Amino acid sequence: MPVKVRIPTPLQKLTSNKDEVEVIAGNIKELIVELEKSFPGMKDRLCDETGKVRRFVNVYLNEEDIRFLSQEETAVKDGDQVSIIPAIAGG
């Protein structure tokens, strides 16, 4: 059972309008590599030139921000759900 990844609207053009895709990966970094393989262009959108997740992209593993976990090294396993969400204002 692979990891489910929820795709935000701005990236759905790359996934043929699918809002959820499945990939097999061991951590977030690998997950992005796998996403790029299946949906070319994804990595450029999500990561800056140094390969790190862009500062306005929030990645959640099962509802927890990966910055509270091990950032890009955060391990993922079968059945996990990963959400990619742009930063939002508010108050």
Add this chain to the structure above:
Amino acid sequence: MSYMLGLKCRECDREYPKEALYVCEYCFGSLEVSYDYKALAKKVTRKTIEAGPKSLWRYRDLLPIDGEPAAGYYSGFTPLVKADILGKELGVKELYVKDDSVCHPTCSFKDRVVAVALSRARELKFDTVACASTGNLANAVAAHAAWAGFKRFIFIPANLEIAKIVGTLVYSPNLIAVDGNYDDVNRLCAEIAAKYRWGFVNINIRAYYAEGSKTLGFEIAEQLGWKAPAHIVAPAASGSLVTKIWKSLKEFDKLGLLEGELRTKVHLAQAEGCSPIATAFLGNHDAIKPVKPSTIAKSLAIGNPADGYYAIDVLKQSGGTAGIVSDDEIREGIKLLARTEGIFTETAGGVTVAVAKKLIDEGKIPSDESIVLAITGNGMKTQEAIREAVGKPIHIAPSLSSFEAEVLKAGCKL
């Protein structure tokens, strides 16, 4: 006549049409409204503004709508109070309080942003508006949407102050209390916004909504006689207000509306239990580290501040700084403003007052320059935060003897 050209990515400058878009599809940067400043310079003068309504809509040419306003006809244009007694107490010469605790109709600066957001939502043909809120935005969206005739869905963290819950429910919205903090609510709302075609004021309408905060800065300058103050202290949750105050002064400067040069230093105020922006700025960190908020200043409890980086840019550009205060200092700040100026502000205002005091005490704000405190919300909404800190009434029997005995016992002089 509209001077709004379109939307532009704040990160990579890619341009987008003026629709319900909020994020650059290439780099995830947020989008900002761009205007035709050349045309604005020909049209907007101090006189044209002064001839406008006594509301934030007097700055309509500098706001992102194409047609007529559809909400907030009476919002904004709040008093700029010359705070001499507080100034004396803090040891400064020229102090003002921009008092949005009396903003119409829901007593916070969020009435400004929502007036603009809902006017734009109508133009974008939404029949339902929504928001994720720490309280003040919930109140404002519920009230303005009731008046303007929108269906309304409002999402809040379940642990909000009771006055903010009641002060939302009274306008008959669909109020959804989410088990989690504001950042959890926001994440959920991002997914809901992707699925339903609603005008989410802080998500897909955000670029327009945020522009409403500029009116706070416009008013400060106009009310000071078309002068920008030397210092403004403002609270930060997402960091948007600080960036828009700075933008407003730069716009006035660009349009030649200000007396003298723009030399305002913008200072940012946060609470100890949630200070990701101030901590990153003061520590000179490259990245803003999100936090799990724990503070009585719930309206500022955003642990993952979307505009944090831009707020830090403003501090650097303007030469301002940041301050962090504890919950006790926040309570003291609320009481100090009430005792000296007769203004009862909510916890966010307590943060602003306490940080201003700290920066003045530390010499970071000089005592002989003009200072404006942005007081953004009303204390009636957060009474539980200071209930234990304000003392108790003197309890007596209904007799003259009881009055005199008990009052003397309590140490009052008759």
